[in-house]
Amino acid sequence: MAQQMTGARMVVQALKDQGVDVVFGYPGGAVLPIYDEIFQDQGIKHILVRHEQGAAHAAEGYARSTGKPGVVLVTSGPGATNAVTGITDALMDSIPMVVLSGQVPTFMIGSDAFQEADTVGITRPCSKHNWLVKETDALAQTIHQAFHVATSGRPGPVLVDIPKDVQFATGTYVGPTEARASHYQPKVKGDTEMITALVEALETAERPIFYTGGGVINSGTLASQLLREWVEATGFPITSTLMGLGAYPASGKNWLGMLGMHGLYEANMAMHGCDLMINIGARFDDRITGRIADFSPHSRKAHIDIDPSSINKVIRTDFPIVGDVAHVLEDALRIWKSRGRKVNKSALKKWWAQIEEWKQVRCLTYKNSDSVIKPQHALERLEALTRGHDRYICTDVGQHQMWAAQFLGFDAPNRWMTSGGLGTMGYGLPASIGVQVAHPDSLVINVAGDASFMMNLQEMGTARQYDLPVKQFILNNERLGMVRQWQELLHGERYSHSWSEALPDFVKLAEAFGAKGFMVSDPKDLDDAIMEMIEYDGPVIFDCLVEKHENCFPMIPSGEPHNNMLLGDASTKDAIGTKGAVLV
Amino acid sequence: MSPLNIEKGSSKHSAYDLRNPNAEVIETHTLAVVVDNEAGVLARVIGLFSGRGYNIESLTVAEVDHLGHRSRITIVTTGTPEVIEQIKAQLGRLVPVHKVQDLTTEGPSVERELALLKVSGTGDKRVEALRLADIFRANAVDSTLESFVFSIAGSPEKIDAFIELMRPLGLVETARTGVAALTRGAN
Ligand SMILES: Cc1cc2nc3c(=O)[nH]c(=O)nc-3n(C[C@H](O)[C@H](O)[C@H](O)COP(=O)(O)OP(=O)(O)OC[C@H]3O[C@@H](n4cnc5c(N)ncnc54)[C@H](O)[C@@H]3O)c2cc1C
Ligand SMILES: Cc1ncc(C[n+]2csc(CCOP(=O)(O)OP(=O)(O)O)c2C)c(N)n1
Secondary structure, X not given: OOEEEEHHHHHHHHHHHOOOOEEEEOOOHHHHHHHHHHHHOXXXXXXXXXXXXXXXXXXXHXXXXXXXXXXXXXXXXXXXXXXXXXXXXXXXXOOOEEEEEEEOOHHHOOOXXXXXXXXXXXXXOOOOEEEEOOOHHHHHHHHHHHHHHHHOOOOOEEEEEEEHHHHHOEEEEOOOOOOOOOOOOOOOOOOHHHHHHHHHHHHHOOOEEEEEOHHHHHHOHHHHHHHHHHHHHHOOOEEEOHHHOOOOOXXXXXXXXXXXXXXXXXXXHHHHHOOEEEEEOOOOOHHHHOOHHHOOOOOEEEEEEOOHHHOOOOOOOOEEEEOOHHHHHHHHHHHHHHOOOOOOXXXXXXXXXXXXXXXXXXXXXXXXXXXXXXXXXXXXXHHHHHOOOOEEEEEOOXXXXXXXXXXXXXXXXXXXXXXXXXXXXXXXXXXXXXHHHHOOOOEEEEEEEHHHHHHOHHHHHHHHHOOOOOEEEEEEOOEOHHXXXXXXXXXXXXXXXXXXXOOOOHHHHHHHOOOEEEEEOOXXXXXXXXXXXXXXXXXXXEEEEEOOOOOOOOEOOOOOOOOOOEOHHHHOHHHOOOOOEEOO | OOOOOOXXXXXXXXXXXXXXXXXOOOEEEEEEEEEEOOOXXXXXHHHHHHHOOOOOOEEEEEEEEOOOOXXXXXXXXXXXXXXXXXXHHHHHOOOOEXXXXXXXXXXXXXXXXXXXXXXXXXXXXXXXXXXXXXXXXXXXXXXXXXXXXXXXXXXXXXXXXXXXXXXXXXXXXXXXOOOEEEEOOOO
């Protein structure tokens, strides 16, 4: 199918041949030829964002909720630099993304030309790989290669920088099948001997735990299915990182909840006390390990990860298994079954009894109120009223994000979009737009903080333009809540610049954007307002005024071990059972 | 506070009992990295080292397979065994990297470096410089009445020693290529 065409045409053709149905972008001088092709070709849907950071986050939301790579198109210079935060976010969270950026013509590169930036240099450390294409003949090959790299092995963002003269010039197009095969072929199958060693350890383990992460989601739905099968069959407890929520259902009987800095007491205690830890697609992030020297000191540790550099990076592993989660789980299950499906039943019973005791601490307890909306309560109500829906949840970054992880339950993968590794405030709204584009008929909610929402609120315009009925559920504490909490706990309540002054009237703001606004401050009105929000067919800003100085617990203070958790209200045992206390 | 009362050290396999944070040795390793000879590949490798805080003691790079567009980067680096492992894994995940070889651990290897030294002086010092150069099998590749440029090839240690000897004899300037290394044997 070798054809002659312009570079700009090749871009559109390559995207179509890669099965891309939507591109998030923003035009400018250096990508005008590509935009001209998009104009003439109806095959690709283009979503015009309001800021290139929004394009990148929207592509992340699209990618995370579909398992397909997200595609971004930006112009040179400021277009590309604006996308950098989103690219870095995708790198940290292993999100497959292909960014196409325009560049000044090849003969002007290096001359400080108008809107010239060294995009490949700037994005080299924050992308999985990037290319500057200097010849039209190499363009199609490079774009196909870009998709291959973005989606193979540990997924991540890649960038293809395309000078304007390369877009104008004519060259030979190659399709994905004729494109040269890449030598980049990460290993997906795990080492059978090591998997067998893990299975052996699992058969006798007295206090085992599955610790799962974003890698299960990355691996695809089959990985989640196999994980569920293994967990049910072994009867082992399972916890997950923030990034892995939904791989095992929150309603599953072996679910301990999220672990880590703001994870559940039972999950963290079980991690600390286990004798066999089976890490599946998680990366021993510092929000998980706390003080390294005291991290789960008496366990043997297995680590299944497709990226060899994740293994032994932070925590030394006894059973290192490099491979794709689904492939490894398939082998592990087969081997375990063929050896007679053994587990140490009597020890497991004791282990569960211990876990039950930890659960009795009821670490998510908070004091509810009749007069102000507690953020936890708002989320419990949101959960109760939306659970049955075909629902996708995004978040921004801060306390609300952690409460969302604690109080919302995910029964399927790809339903939870959050910025974990980079922790990018302003992620949620554009991400929700990307999700809604991919799932036009689903209920897409962004649980936001007031400060985070302010960071990318211009994207309400995008939501309105494309009739994307995204629901922005703002837990408005008029504070940079998470920062304020740290200042309270670590800096003697010196609240240095951690409040949101001069917030806009969010209802009026919604109206100004042609969306619907709600403002709720009385707990009594909450349910009705949430129902109205769900039923409203269009974008919504829901301004939920909540308790201003609520703290998010449990919390493992930075650098502390797992068994040293601050429990807040739950630690005052008296608080449990008193009037208004809500147990979860 | 652990309610489990697990005895310390009850699992021999836990890495924590094996690792003594005070006894971490800093090792020097020579890595050979075969890469696609494409634009920016060196920046990628160097950026990895600076971005992640690894050390580069020496680095050489040149195309070794013209038809296949492959270059070989030889890096001498230092770090704890854990860090060296990470460096190798991080290099291995760069897309244009084909192979990472640790010549320090993968059996015996040979390391060679070339250096040029300008030594100026007259009289006894000049005679002594020439005599030492002879012992070290360094060649005078340029000479004037009051200077020599010596060319010396050999292991980095040999070159270090030669430089130290030349210092008091009027060493003016040194240029070193950095290390090139290969494993010994047929494969
Ligand atoms: C304010 C704030 C608070 C936070 N608090 C917490 C907290 O309390 N608890 C918590 O868990 N997190 C928390 N986080 C998130 C945290 O920073 C990390 O992002 C998160 O813990 C990392 O999740 P993960 O280990 O699952 O790794 P991910 O970042 O999802 O990485 C996935 C891993 O799986 C591997 N992988 C990818 N694809 C595959 C595949 N196909 N097969 C095998 N392996 C694969 C990758 O190589 C990588 O090692 C917080 C973030 C913020 C912003
Ligand atoms: C872009 C960016 N800047 C700064 C931070 C540091 N930060 C983390 S949480 C937070 C406060 C978030 O406030 P808000 O969005 O209102 O959420 P809340 O914590 O109040 O729920 C800040 C400033 C960040 N994560 N991202």
